[in-house]
Structure formats: C-alpha cells, structure tokens
Amino acid sequence: MDRSRFALFVAVAAAGASVAIAQLPPPQGSVEALVRASIRRVAAQTGILVDPLITQAMTQNALIFTGNFCYPPPAGLPEPCSATINKPVVLDRIVNDYLTDLVQRRPTQVETLAARLARRVGDDIGRAGWPDHEPNEVAVVSVPAPLQHEPVALQGASGPTTLGARARFILVRPGRHVLVFGTGTSIMRQVVSVTALGRVALQPGASGSQMAALVGRVDAPSLNCPNEPTAEHIGPLAIFNWGRGRYAERATLRQANLTAFATQPAIAIRVVEETAGTCNRYCLRGFSVAFARAIAVWRGGCERCGGNMLAVIKIGNNVWLDVRAADRLRALAARRLTTNDLDLTKPLASEIQRTFAGQQGAARVSYDQADSDPALSAIVCATPSAPAPWFGPLKSALCSASVIGFGPLRPTLALRNAQMSCGAPEDFLACGVPGGNVEITLTGSRYSIPLPDGTRAAIGASGGQAMNLSTVLVHEVGHWFGVPHSEVAGGNAVLDIMSQTYDPRRACLSSASNIMLNNAADKRWSYTARSMMGLRRRSVR
C-alpha cells in the first residue's frame, strides 16, 4: 500500500465502510508510471524535457483526477481512466498540450493536468472540489542547437538525474540549477538561475565552474514496497487516533500531542567524526546528503506531522531547506508573496495540487542546499523577520553561522571505527535511538557515496561488505521518528527497510512502517519505542 492509498485506507477504515477492490481507482504507482511514460514520449517528439519535480507535480495532479473520477461510470458511458490515463494517444495529447502551454504561452495561471483529463471525458474537475487552474511557477531554459544532440542531466546533490536527449527546451522550477550536457569525460556544465515564468537561453560555449558542482537538491526517492501483502492492522499496527485526530480534535490539542520531531521546524545535527580521518570532506558531504534524503523519505510519509516540521536541516556545515520554503522565499523576492505566506502549514494553491488528498505532510519532500545558493542566502539575509517558525533558524544558520532557535532536539551523527553503543562492528552497522543519536561504523563496511558530478567516492574498509548508505540512514532515521523494527510490529508486518538486519532485497518502505511513523508522531499512542526497551505498550492507568 503506497501513501495515497494509505490515506484512502484510513479514510475507509475510519468510516467503517467496505469498498470493493474493483471500484478503487488505479494504484498510485501505475498512474505515476503512465504519466512518466507519456512525458518521455512527448519529450521525444517535442524536445521538451522536464525537471523530475515538475514530473512529480504532474503525476500527483493526475492522481487527483484518477482518485476522483476513475470509478465505474453509469451504463453506456466510457470508464474515465480507460478513456484517458490508460489510453497513450489521448494522454500524450493532453500532456503535450500542457507542456506546450508552459513553454510557449507561459500563462500566469495554467489549466491543470487533472482539469484537462476531466474535460476530456466531458466532466469538470471542479465537481470534485479542485481548482481547474494553478499558478504557473515553471521556468523555461532554451537549449542552443549545438547542445541539442547531447544527453542532458540535472545535477542533484546525490548525482545527476538524466532528463533525456534532443532537448530544445528544459522546464525547471525557479532557482539555481546545474545542467550537465554530454556523457563520460566529454561533459559541459551549464549553471542557470531562473525565476518563475522566466525564460533563459543557454550559451553554447559557457561552462560552469567546479564550484557549481556543489549546488544540489535532494529528492526523496519512492521506496514503496512492491506487491506488498496486506498486514493485519492490530496492536501497534492499528491506526491510532486518525479519525478523531483529523476531524474532531482542536488543532491546538492535536499540535500539543505531536512528538517533538513532528513539530520542530528546524534541526541541527552535530556530526562527530571518530574515524581518524577516514571520512574526509567528500565523505562528510556524502553523509550530509544521504541524511537529508533519509529525513525527506520519512517526512513525506508523516501525514499527521506539522506542516513546518523539519523545514530546515543543518548537518555539519550544510543547510538544507524544504523546496517549498525555498520556492516561497524566491517568490518573496519577486514580490509575489509576503512574509506572511512563508508558514508552510498554510499551503499555497500550487502546492495543494501536488499533495496527496490535500494532506500537508503526505507528499514527497525535497530539500535544496541553501548554503550553496548565494541568491537564496541573500534573500534570507535581507529579510528582517518572518512569522514562519523555520525562518529564524534558517537565518541564523545562513547569515550568522550560528544555530539559534533550532529547538530542543539536537541529535548527533557519530561516525565510528570501533565499538558502538549497540555493539561491535562485526555485529551491527549502525545504532539509532528514538529521538536521539545515530552511530554508524565504517569498520567492515564499504559505502559508495554519490557525488554531485555523477562520480562516486568509496569510503570505509576497502575489503568490507558493500552497503548502501541510503538504506542504512533511512533505517536509522526511522528509529529517530520512533519507528521500531518490523519484527516487533506484529500483525504480519512486512519485513522492509526497518527489518533488524540489513537486506538489500528489503530496502523498501512498507505501509506498516508508514502507519508506525504516523502512530509514533502522536504522544498518546498506546505504544512507545524506546532505547533498550524495543516497542512497549504503555501501562494503562
């Protein structure tokens, strides 16, 4: 069960209703795959390549259509999904029109993909309570002819993401981007800074400096477990306080009962390097990137967490900022928003279109590396103050290099060579404590860390076991958020990334772990995961 269906599941469970499987809309994963495939086909025909975050926004918007309209229709009418999402020719035409609008017409308000899909079957997306237009915040990069035959990638903090080839136009979100043309040793970097609705033409000869390689973004990967069997929702896996918490409780009461992690807007993670220099500058940066990515994974799944939760993450010298916050700051500089709009608990119209079922936290989260974007730093430092709780900590980190207002939780990431608190390196890869510290050993393990330029750095023991750093950190950050090992969840919980033992075959996130995350975010949950105690049921008073 993936996240959108998790939300659907709890809604159904809360209502005590039973829904026939045949009536459900297609799973999120298949809708995403269909839209992505269509974008690729349209790109091949038109030369319009798309930033993965824009692709993600489009797929999430398509889910609004499928979730609301793809049910068996009245007799005689075509089933809406069969006539649109599942029909490549039709879907390609709709996607093509949408992307062409963004490139050529560039309206300030653009008709959403969901609205276009609904219109195709003679319906109105407004009937489902969704706006038919969204603010256009896309920028267009024009690619000169000499570069059009080269494959192009968008550089992220953990390596380049291939966009495709034969690019005439590249659609990106506002901000500073590094585009990499070519492959192997024959590559050319182009650094672009773009604003919403902006249009930039690349110069064929220019190449970005090596410093530009440090610009980057981390995107939460999709880790949903494929073909996941249904777990029994009993014991710790029973969905705790969802209906009452969502619909009946006052927001202040709900907020007061969220755990510290679920509300703290900024977190400063101290990095303690005790490996006698084994972990160099690149290694530390690799940990920073992987850590931010791991937080993004869990944060995206916590639909009951606060909207401003962990919007700012400071790990060592790196400062990571939620892309929604970064986009709002850029819009602030362009005078399209005011400081009152920076509070992430109040979604903007464009953001509502990109969240699952309109829920605040339940969306994939990305982080921009704020300390490597001078334009973003300048905006922050020039803004005296803002009511958003993450703004003060961000400003202190970017403009005065101090850590003020980061909240009570200040965990440590300790990189060790020898004994960890949970045991020896021969037995354990890492230890994590709910709400506390994370220890990782480099002894006996070999990690391949992706670098922004697409190369990889190997750290750890040269003859050690090859491990995936992202898997280890997603597991440990899960413990941070109070998610216990899958084995103690009971209810036939799927063994996933939270299993007690590292297993690359299980490096996925099950709905059981997602339920545990949301349960653990509420202080009143009947269970608690504690260091040295595993998962314990609270005593009934």
Next chain:
Amino acid sequence: MNWQSLTIAGTFAVIAAPVVAQTTYCGGTEIVAPAPDVEHWMRKRETFIAPSLRHDVETTYCREALQLLATRSAPLNSLRRVTVAKINDVRGEVIAEYLSNYADPTRAMRTLRAVFRSHLGVQGFSRPVARSFGLVRMTYRNAIDRLELRDRIFEPWPRFMLSPGDAAFVGSRGGRAVCRGRFTVLLSAPVAAVC
C-alpha cells in the same frame, strides 16, 4: 493432592527421569547452556542440525553470554544492566530466532551475538552475515527407518541443515536399502531430495 496422585506423580517421575535433560551451565556460572533449546527447536521444526553447527551454536552462545556479563562496564556499552536472569530469560528466543533465520534463506542472517543483544533490548541495525550451512528438504515416498547420509546414520528427518557440497544418501528399512540418491547442498536456497 491426595496420596494416590502423589504416588502416580512419583511413578511418572521415576519413568520420566532418564529422559529429562539435566540442566547444564556455561563455564561454571548460572547461565543455562542452550542444548535443550536447540533440541527443542530441532523437534519442533523437524529439522536435523549438523553436529558441527549445533556445537558451534552451543559454544558460541555460552561464550557470548559470558562476554556480555564480563563487559558490562565497558565504555559505550548499552547493556550495563544485563543480569544472569535476563540472559536466561531470553535464551529460548535467541536460539529459536537464530536457527529459524538459518533455516530460511529468504531472510537475512545475522550473528548470534547480534540476535542475543537484540533480545536483550539493543536497537541496532544488524550486519548481514553469510550462512555456512544449507537446508535440505527430504520427501519420503518409501517408509524407511534410517537414512545414511554422507556415511553417517540418521533418523528420517524431514529437513537437514548440512554443510555445502555433494552428498549421497541411502534410505533403508529393516536393514534393506529402499532408496538412494544424490544432492548438492547449497547455501543460497533449500535443496529438495526424494527417497
């Protein structure tokens, strides 16, 4: 309880006494050795464990248990409050989990020490380790009373955990061979053989 039931109980005690395993301890301490738990797991899961693996499990268990007590005060150790009673409490679960992991190639294997520490409450992400023994599933289409396998005699167990490599078997009843065959024990997946 009246005198009759006491007598009956006493009679059973006399009959049962020879088969009740005597409790043995690890290294002169009060830590109970796990031999009965290994035996219990074998019977419950109908799986014969190669003697070398069984010996390894039992000696490793005792060594780790003694080590846990000896290193309680070591720096960075989160098991400072472990006691003999706690160790004895988790013994059955530790052995069962370790052997069950061993017998299921779909699950990642971890060290006995990692299993031990986890059952004592440590929350660590265990390092995967390689298996040294593989599982063989025997199907008996002929009734046999003994199985000769790698030149040793066994009861006809449904499952065996054996060291990797080739093996020849002969099943017999009343001293007469009724089936024979060969298989190769793999570490990556269970092997099936038919008698």
